[in-house]
Amino acid sequence: MSKEVSVTLKLGVENGVVSASRNTGSVFSDQETVGAYGAIQPVGFATHEVIDDGSITSKGMVFIRNLDAVNFVDIGIVNVSFYATIKLNPNEFACFPAAISGSLYLKADTAAVNVEILIFEA
Numbered sequence: 001m002s003k004e005v006s007v008t009l010k011l012g013v014e015n016g017v018v019s020a021s022r023n024t025g026s027v028f029s030d031q032e033t034v035g036a037y038g039a040i041q042p043v044g045f046a047t048h049e050v051i052d053d054g055s056i057t058s059k060g061m062v063f064i065r066n067l068d069a070v071n072f073v074d075i076g077i078v079n080v081s082f083y084a085t086i087k088l089n090p091n092e093f094a095c096f097p098a099a100i101s102g103s104l105y106l107k108a109d110t111a112a113v114n115v116e117i118l119i120f121e122a
Contacts, residue, residue: 003028005061005120007095029097031060035121043073043115045108048082051075053119059098060122064106066092068113076105088115098122 006028012021037054053059066073066088074084075094082105086094098104098119106115 002030004031005029007061029061031121033058033121036119038116038118040067040114041106041117042112043106043108044112045071045110048074048076048078048105048107051104051106051117051119053103053117056119056121058101058122059104060120061095062098062104062120063095063116063118064088064093065116066090066113067116068108068111071109071111071113073109073113073115074107076107078103078105082107 006026008026009022009024011023013019035056037056039052039054041052043049051064064075069090072087072089075086075088076082076084077100084107088094
């Protein structure tokens with residue numbers, strides 16, 4: 001089989017003289033191994049925490065949504081120290097193909113938050 005995973009994006013901005021939009025349609029990818037993991041994960045703010053990926057051995061597409069109404073959460077990697085690579089403001093989300101086989105990490109802003117996680121096997 002092929003094209004088991006699909007992502008659709010529509011993006012736009014209208015702000016004064018700035019006007020831009022993109023409607024990419026759907027992007028499809030293959031899933032070689034059948035599997036997915038989804039959960040609501042609490043994330044503290046004192047230190048970074050590993051994203052719970054269940055038993056996913058080879059991460060494919062990753063979806064993370066910040067469920068908090070006030071605080072942001074950072075997504076990143078650890079190479080001795082935590083390096084934030086994505087910032088999710090309240091109620092924002094990110095969807096991306098994982099480029100690492102290791103762990104991804106989360107760190108909340110000034111108070112604990114909950115995030116929704118959905119990870120597909122590659």
